[in-house]
Amino acid sequence: MKIDFEKITKELIPIFNAAGQESINLYNEGLKIQIKEDGSPVSNADLKVNELICKKINELTPEIPIISEETVKLNEKNKNTVFWLIDPIDGTKEYIAGKDEYTLNAALVIDKKPVVGLVGAPKKNKLFYSYGIDKSFIVQNNGEQELNCKRSNGRKGLIALSSSNKPSEIIMKKLNEFKVTSFKKVASSYKFCLIAEGAFDIYAARERANEWDYAAGHAVAANAGAIITTLDNKPFLYGKEDYRNPSLLILRSKNLND
Secondary structure (H helix, E strand, O other): OOOOOOHHHHHHHHHHHHHHHHHHHHHOOOEEEEEEEOEEEEHHHHHHHHHHHHHHHHOOOOOOOEOOOOOOOOOOOOOOOOOOEEEEEHHHHHHHHOOOOOOEEEEEEOEEEEEEEEEEEHHHOOEEEEEOOOOEEEEOOOEEEOOOOOOOOOOOOOOOEOOOOOOHHHHHHHHHHHOOEEEEEOOOHHHHHHHHHOOEEEEEEOOOOEEHHHHHHHHHHHHHOOEEEOOOOOOOOOOOOOEOOOOOOEOOOOOOOO
């Protein structure tokens, strides 16, 4: 199967922009919210964004299956080696609360690795995308810039990202190994993009979430130069039958002090 990664990625950018604007419009109109079987919320915007993104992907790659958080059948094991992973709105709780860190996500996984990734952050007016090694970009302020994980903003010390205001003992131990000086709580796959931008140095997490929560951000960060493994330094791979993520460690670079 021959796929033009650059072409399909760039053809998805307009629909990501449109879906992002739709998420803002629907929030402003007043969301309709339901609770899923697992106790997590889903809004009409999650479903609409999913519909828009999946429709375009089906047009571009009709032969490749789509696995989306909103339509996946968890009782069916994933046997695919090439597939799309979609999380239409990652950070739904933040989105419902009117915060700006939620993201729109799509990733193309081939042989256990995400090779294409798009992450939209509509309320931040940012879109991150990648279609190969050294091919990660951010679109903002009507301009485009390449991402390379190089330290930005002239900060001193190592700053980590966290999913919690109080990281667990295991995570704090890992952060201390790298002599992290401080950390900041950030929601959603936006964390991956902040490391790709060079704004933060490290993110560590215990086993949590599902493959669609990470894959698009993973592609953006890894293709920008970040090192992504499990906490015990094993490759972080996709295509597991139950979609569950192992632990995660993202390093901006091999030498975090560069």
